[in-house]
Structures are given as structure tokens and as C-alpha cells.
Amino acid sequence: MSILADVARIAGVSKSTASRALSGRGYVGEDTRRRVEAAAAELGYVVSSTAASLVTGRTRNVAVVIPYINRWYFAEVLEGIEAALIRAGYDLTLYRLSTDRDLRRRVFDYFLVRKRVDAVISVTIDLSPHEVQMLQALGKPLVGIGGRIDGIPSLSIDDVETARLATEHLISLGHQRILHIGGDQDEQMDFRVHSQRYSGFRRAVTDAGITIDDDFREADFSIEGGFTVGLAVLGDPRTRPTAIFAGCDEIAIGVMVAARQLGLSVPGELSVIGVDGHPLAAMFGLTTLVQEPGGQGVRAVDLLLSQLEHADAPPPDEHVLLPTALTVRTSTAAQRTAPRSP
Amino acid sequence: MSILADVARIAGVSKSTASRALSGRGYVGEDTRRRVEAAAAELGYVVSSTAASLVTGRTRNVAVVIPYINRWYFAEVLEGIEAALIRAGYDLTLYRLSTDRDLRRRVFDYFLVRKRVDAVISVTIDLSPHEVQMLQALGKPLVGIGGRIDGIPSLSIDDVETARLATEHLISLGHQRILHIGGDQDEQMDFRVHSQRYSGFRRAVTDAGITIDDDFREADFSIEGGFTVGLAVLGDPRTRPTAIFAGCDEIAIGVMVAARQLGLSVPGELSVIGVDGHPLAAMFGLTTLVQEPGGQGVRAVDLLLSQLEHADAPPPDEHVLLPTALTVRTSTAAQRTAPRSP
DNA sequence: TTCGCCGGTGAAACCGGTCTCACGTGGCAT
DNA sequence: ATGCCACGTGAGACCGGTTTCACCGGCGAA
Numbered sequence: 001m002s003i004l005a006d007v008a009r010i011a012g013v014s015k016s017t018a019s020r021a022l023s024g025r026g027y028v029g030e031d032t033r034r035r036v037e038a039a040a041a042e043l044g045y046v047v048s049s050t051a052a053s054l055v056t057g058r059t060r061n062v063a064v065v066i067p068y069i070n071r072w073y074f075a076e077v078l079e080g081i082e083a084a085l086i087r088a089g090y091d092l093t094l095y096r097l098s099t100d101r102d103l104r105r106r107v108f109d110y111f112l113v114r115k116r117v118d119a120v121i122s123v124t125i126d127l128s129p130h131e132v133q134m135l136q137a138l139g140k141p142l143v144g145i146g147g148r149i150d151g152i153p154s155l156s157i158d159d160v161e162t163a164r165l166a167t168e169h170l171i172s173l174g175h176q177r178i179l180h181i182g183g184d185q186d187e188q189m190d191f192r193v194h195s196q197r198y199s200g201f202r203r204a205v206t207d208a209g210i211t212i213d214d215d216f217r218e219a220d221f222s223i224e225g226g227f228t229v230g231l232a233v234l235g236d237p238r239t240r241p242t243a244i245f246a247g248c249d250e251i252a253i254g255v256m257v258a259a260r261q262l263g264l265s266v267p268g269e270l271s272v273i274g275v276d277g278h279p280l281a282a283m284f285g286l287t288t289l290v291q292e293p294g295g296q297g298v299r300a301v302d303l304l305l306s307q308l309e310h311a312d313a314p315p316p317d318e319h320v321l322l323p324t325a326l327t328v329r330t331s332t333a334a335q336r337t338a339p340r341s342p
Numbered sequence: 343m344s345i346l347a348d349v350a351r352i353a354g355v356s357k358s359t360a361s362r363a364l365s366g367r368g369y370v371g372e373d374t375r376r377r378v379e380a381a382a383a384e385l386g387y388v389v390s391s392t393a394a395s396l397v398t399g400r401t402r403n404v405a406v407v408i409p410y411i412n413r414w415y416f417a418e419v420l421e422g423i424e425a426a427l428i429r430a431g432y433d434l435t436l437y438r439l440s441t442d443r444d445l446r447r448r449v450f451d452y453f454l455v456r457k458r459v460d461a462v463i464s465v466t467i468d469l470s471p472h473e474v475q476m477l478q479a480l481g482k483p484l485v486g487i488g489g490r491i492d493g494i495p496s497l498s499i500d501d502v503e504t505a506r507l508a509t510e511h512l513i514s515l516g517h518q519r520i521l522h523i524g525g526d527q528d529e530q531m532d533f534r535v536h537s538q539r540y541s542g543f544r545r546a547v548t549d550a551g552i553t554i555d556d557d558f559r560e561a562d563f564s565i566e567g568g569f570t571v572g573l574a575v576l577g578d579p580r581t582r583p584t585a586i587f588a589g590c591d592e593i594a595i596g597v598m599v600a601a602r603q604l605g606l607s608v609p610g611e612l613s614v615i616g617v618d619g620h621p622l623a624a625m626f627g628l629t630t631l632v633q634e635p636g637g638q639g640v641r642a643v644d645l646l647l648s649q650l651e652h653a654d655a656p657p658p659d660e661h662v663l664l665p666t667a668l669t670v671r672t673s674t675a676a677q678r679t680a681p682r683s684p
Numbered sequence: 685t686t687c688g689c690c691g692g693t694g695a696a697a698c699c700g701g702t703c704t705c706a707c708g709t710g711g712c713a714t
Numbered sequence: 715a716t717g718c719c720a721c722g723t724g725a726g727a728c729c730g731g732t733t734t735c736a737c738c739g740g741c742g743a744a
Contacts, residue, residue, distance in 0.1 A: 001480075003700060014724045019702060026703085027721050049456040050401065051700035053392040055729045061435075061458075069421050075412035082411070082438045086445070091458065093403075094436045096424045103428070114391040115730095116403075116433065138343075224625050257625070260602070283566050283599070345730060356694045361732060368733090369691050393730035397699045457700095 002043040010039035022047070053115075061091040062304065063117040065107065065125050069096055071221065072250065072278050073293050077123050077145055080297025088305055093117055097125060113138065119304050121145065121297075124193065127152075141307040143300050147193055148319045153307075155300050157291045158321045159193055163200025165326060166245050166273045166289055171208045174335035175243035175271060178205065181217045181229050181255065182247030197247055197275070214239070219251050226254020234262050234270065242335050243271040249278035249288055256284055256331060267333035277327070285330035296322065344385035352381035364389070395457075403433040404646065405459040407449065407467055411438055413563065414592065414620050415635050419465050419487055422639025430647055435459055439467060455480065461646050463487065466535065469494075483649040485642050489535055490661045497642050499633045500663045501535055505542025507668060508587050508615045508631055513550045516677035517585035517613060520547065523559045523571050523597065524589035539589055539617070556581070561593050568596020576604050576612065584677055585613040591620035594628050598673060609675035619669070627672035638664065 008018035013032060020026040021036035028036075039045075053059045062085055068074045078094075085092045093116065095107050108131055112120060120135055124146030132151060135142050144154030163180075170178050180201045183194035198216060205212060217233055219225040226246060234240050234255075246252035252274030259266050266272055274281065277290030299320070350360035355374060362368040363378035370378075381387075395401045404427055410416045420436075427434045435458065437449050450473055454462060462477055466488030474493060477484050486496030505522075512520050522543045525536035540558060547554060559575060561567040568588060576582050576597075588594035594616030601608050608614055616623065619632030641662070 004702095005700080015701080016703080016725080017723055020723090023702080027723085029722060032722080046452075046455045046457075048396070048700055049458050050392050050395040051729090052702070053729095054390070054396050054700080054731085055702045057729080059392065069411070069424070070414065070417035072412065075417055078436075079411050079438065082436060086437070086449070086453075091453065092436050094420075094424060094434050095428070096421065107428070110388075111428075111433065113388045115388075116391050223622055227625050254625075280565055283569050283596075346732095347730080357731080358695080358733080359693060362693090365732080369693085371692060374692080390730055393699090394732075395699095396701085396730080397732045399699080 002045045006043055007039045007045050011036040059116060059118050060089060061093055061117045063093045063095060063112055063120045065095045065097050066123040067097055067125060076293035077297040080294035081121060081301055084298040084301035119308055121300050141304055143303050145296050145300050153303055153318060155296050155320045157324050159196035160200035162275055162289050162324045163197040164204040167201045167204035169273060170243040170245060170271060171204060173332060176210050177241045178243045178245060179241035180215055180245045181219045181251050183221055184218055201245055221248050221250060223250045223254040226251030227258045230255035230258030234259055234264060246274045249274035249276040249281045249286060252286055253280055253284050266331050271332040273332055287329045287332040288327055289324040290327050291324045344387045348385055349381045349387050353378040401458060401460050402431060403435055403459045405435045405437060405454055405462045407437045407439050408465040409439055409467060418635035419639040422636035423463060423643055426640040426643035461650055463642050483646055485645050487638050487642050495645055495660060497638050497662045499666050501538035502542035504617055504631050504666045505539040506546040509543045509546035511615060512585040512587060512613060515674060518552050519583045520554060520585045520587060521583035522557055522587045523561045523593050525563055526560055543587055563590050563592060565592045565596040568593030569600045572597035572600030576601055576606060588616045591616035591618035591623045591628060591630055595622055595626050598626055608673050613674040615674055629671045629674040630669055631666040632669050633666045
């Protein structure tokens, strides 16, 4: 392993000049630069990023904290972030935060703090004010994806509005007995995504003057989750809803599979709408509100880099609300004019 | 930001002693250690890992190169690796290698080389001898998951054997017109996974003395991919196979959905078997050969860490073949005694 | 009593870069 | 002629730790 001093010696210049030539900072004569580059190539020299980081204080490394990897939305966000970072010459250090409080503390107290990363992207993690403050005290730019965090710039869809829109779509089709299948309202890890989607749903329902006594079921955010709850909920023809607003497309698809298994036709006897724009949605003909998680990742990186490169600029602490697009497919249709039970 | 010297001053000791006290290396008096720890806590001190890495040459950071994030197998492997690494106090730097040759070169020539990582885990990436050599020349331990790479320890299921087993299961049920839906045989990125599965399939077929004229279709490794090919292949009752061995569970599930859409009963008119143990397999009643990608990730990390911690030990260059377990569900059944066309 | 060793500590070298500063040039405006 | 500035280069401080080495007190063995 050759070091800068070797390169400098071979090229017949000083360390300083070699450094300038290779990093491209400061004045270097054209021929000198070429000599240094030749020497570096000959020796197979590459900078030690640790050494460089030590003196500059910058690591060109961004931490991503994320609660899941194996779920469509999160994997998609992660891919977007990764692509954008590598394009910009940054490394991505991945921390998956499970519900384990202890692990979470360790990541914040130990891992994020050791001057290893320049910035942090938090995907759908509801950071506590203390955690935010800690990172800010360290001077690390921070951006959130998937929900609003006070005091830091973040990026997400408008969950309340999206849920309302989805529900209104069902209502406009004449549905009254609508069920929302969503996530655990009290989940600590995620933002208030689940509760926000529920509240958007509620708002649409009450605005329409409808009363539903049993309007919510909790499900795991996965196809299996939707399937399980779907079976449980669709079994009884007397209490069965005529439409379901699922908290995400995976749940919606699970519900559709369950319906099919029970011999219920969709949308004939049951309308289903989801949120996400999952690639499977098209295949299943699922009506959904499309968001673009990959693009959110890319935009988050842009936000971060602009903070990183011009530290002078005031940190924009606004929350960007991204639009979702209602994509109507064949899983939703007008409620039959004659409801089954009079 | 406090530095070690501050801690030392507050504790009334030298930098050396402070360092020893905090890192736990070398002799330190019991009360001295406590004083130093108190001082560190008071100042909110944390080591600069860059500074530490510079002198020790070790970063406690492992690079993972992986071709996809948003696919079940890969996400699962990644989760396993992440969990194992963080438990061991290591960071994980993620590089997603797309088919972009240029990006791939950049990752190898620029990112992996800068002394940022201690080791590399390559997930289903068919490293060229040159790439392997480069990493080895850098003294970076390397382990592969998902396929064999010459000269480095790796970890995978036996793709040939697994495919053969799956196919034999179908044959033993009396099927003769069997189709394999798998991945692109020439894909450069992945190992020879696709071609190995095909060859295991072929071996079982020829061993059974069966001849099939149209025995392979290529599909994207996803539910949609399986669905599309499934529709194309199941449409014509005259040429339709009676059984399908899918290259992975996603494809198998896609095929099952396609079959259902065409009104074909599974397993009545079509048997389907997959490979993976995808969580959806249980829900769809899919017979499959179960592997455990998460566990593979964990084991890979173990292998790596043992190389890292005892550099003296000779690098084990053996390839570990993991077993897969045939899990029979309801998607496979005996071929009807009277085939439709005489 | 003396020697050797062990636990405990500090001074200073060192890891491999970047960056400031000082010190040249030469060209152009004053 | 003088001053100033743009360009080009080298010496050396510095980033924040770890580690070597030297040193010291005390205690058991010779």
C-alpha cells in the first residue's frame, strides 16, 4: 500500500503539491499534475479516506436509519437513496432500527455519534426531540422521509389527505359500509402514519355524514396481514363491508386474494382501494393512490447534500408534502343499487 | 465536541491512560478508570472513529455489495447481515450494484479501495478473478453469498440439487409435461444461479427418461414476471404443461395467480413448485424448497468476523452448501391418471 | 539485600492525509 | 521603477486518537 509521500517522491514534488494535484484543490502546474497522476497510477495509489476525514472533518458518508428493509415502500426508498448518494460520491451506512429500544439507543449513542457520518436520513422513524437535538448538536444535517419531524426538513405524502381521498372515492361510488384496515395506531417506531391515515378516513366518513360502528381493523403491513384480516372480516355476509380502504397496497392485495378465496367478486361484491402504487397493484387491478418512494429517497438526498455543500444556507425546516395520484383500476366500482340486507 | 485530551485533563491523567481506560486495552488502575469514565460521561465524549481507524488500520465497517434491495431473497439476506454486524459492533456500508458496468467499476476502483471498510460481503455477485484479486491484494477478507466464487469462502444452497429435487417431486407425482420458468441464463450480474437451476431441472428430467420439447421460459424474478409468463404459457390447453417448476417462489406465485385467472385449478390441472420459502408461499399453499436467506447473511458475517479477528487463521476457501427443505403444500398433486389428450 | 517482574502511568512518535503560511516567480497597472 | 496580484511550490503544523517505550513502586524469589 503506497501512501501520498511515496507518490510525491516518485513524482519529485512535495506532499502538499501531490495532495493538491490529486484532490484538485489549489494551484498546480499542468505538467506537475500529470507527473503526479502518473506516479499515483503507477503505484496504484488511492487516498486513505480515514486520514482525509480526520483532517477535513468530513466523511462523505451518510447514515440511513430505517425500520424495515423487506417491505416494498422501505426497500424502494432505500434504493432511491442509495442511487442518489453513490452518484454524488457518498457512501451509505445502513442502520435498521427494529422495535428493540435498546438497539435504538445503541445506534444513536454509539454508532451515529462517532464522527463516521456527515448526515443522517431517517426513514419513517419518529425521532424524539432528544434524538433530534443530539444530532443537531453534533452539527449533522438531518432529513426525514415519511412523516413530519419538528424542526427538521422532511418529505412525505399527505397521509391524512391521501386517506381522505381514497375514502371519498369509495363514498362517491355509493359505499356506506366501509372498513379501514390499517396499522397499529400506537406503534412507536413509525411516525403517526397509521393514525393519520385513519384520521383522514374518519374525516371523509364523517364529512359524508355516514356512521359506521365497526370501521377499523388492525393488520400487519403485508399481503399476509391483509389476507388474514380479509378472511376474518369478509366471512360473515351480514356484517361484511361493501368496501375496504387498506392502509397500503400489500394489505389491499391480501384482502383481494382473501375475497377471491371466499368466492366474493371484486369489485362486484367488494370494492378495495389501497395506497402506494406497489408493482403488484397493476397486476391485481387494484385501485390505489400512487406515491413514489424511490423519488422521495432521491429528493431527500438532494435536500441533504444542499445542506452539506453550502453549510452557510439556513437549514430549511419546512416539510415538503408530496402529491399522490389516484389511479383507478378494476377493484373499485359503484355499490350495487340494491344493498343485500334491507 | 470534546476530544480525548479534554477527558484526560479533566480526569487528571495523560492521554495514554485515558485512551487505555476507555478502550479497555492495557493496564489501568481501577479508580483511575472510574475517574476517566466519569470525565468522559461528563463531557459527552465519544471517540472519533476516523482517528482511531487511522492509527489502527481497522474501521469496523463492512461493505455489502448486492444487486437488488427490493426482492425478497436479497432484502432478507441484507437484514440478516445487518443484524449480525450491528450486534458485533460493525457498521454496514451498502453498495447496490446494478447492471451498469460503469457503476460497478466505480464501486470497485473508487469506493471499496479507500480503506473505508475492513471486509466485503458479496451477495450473488459473480466477481471476476480480477476483482477478487484486487480485494485480496488489499488484504480485505471477502465472503460470498448465493454462489461459489473460486478462491474465497462462500455460502449458498446447492442450486443444482435443489432444482433436481423440486423436479423429481413433480416427476414422482406422475408429471411428464413439466415446464421450468427461470431467469435469464446469461445474466452477468448474478452467479450462475439461473443456469444451475435449469441444469438441475434437466438432470432430473433426463434421469427420468422424459423428453420435453419446450421445457424453459424466461421470466423476471418477481410475481409479475411469473404472472405474465404464466398467462402466456397456460393459455393453450393443447400445449399447456401439467406442472411447473418455478425458479423462485415469486414466479411460482405469479403463475398460480395466472392459473386462477384462467380458471385452471391448482393442483387439479396444474402443479406448481417453487424455491425459497417466501412468506407468501404458505398463504398460497405453494409447495417449495425452503432456504433461509437471513440465516445465510448471519453465517456470512460469522465467517467474515472470524477471519477478521484471527488474521492468523488460514482463510477457509471452502464453499459451504446449505440444505433446502422440501415443504409440500397444496400446489402439487398427482397427475390425473387420464391425461386430457390421448 | 538485591534482582526481576508485574501493575500502572506518562511522553512522544506515529497513522496519512490537508491546509496554512511563506516564499518564490512573472506580468500588468500605476 | 514600483506595487500588486495570479500562479506555483514546499515546509511543517495539525486532525485525534493508539501504541511503543521508558520509568517507577512494590513484592516475591534468590
